[in-house]
Amino acid sequence: MRGAATGRALSLGKRTSVPVEWLTIQEAAELLRVKVSWLYERTRTNSIPHVKLGKYLRFDRDKLTAWGGEFKRNGGPAERAARPSRGLSRIRR
Secondary structure, three states, X not given: XXXXXXXXXXXXXXXXXXXXXXXXXXXXXXXXXXXXXXXXXXXXXOOOOOEEEOOEEEEEHHHHHHHHHOOOOOOOOOOOOOXXXXXXXHOOO
């Protein structure tokens, strides 16, 4: 695995058997295919998983992809709510 600009996986906190792959904000934006400004806004509101290391933001690749997966749709046809009849059948031309 590779880490943010160094090519190494970084690990914070407790040691785990699987090293965490930390992404920079630019790498995270590319992964999600969003603008960096959009990502900064989501970190500012704490609506996306991230870690702040001093002035640096880092994103765990696995947590970021899991977060993005929460918004997946099934791709089937959208279910429509039943609309009440507007009485158009009573109009005669």
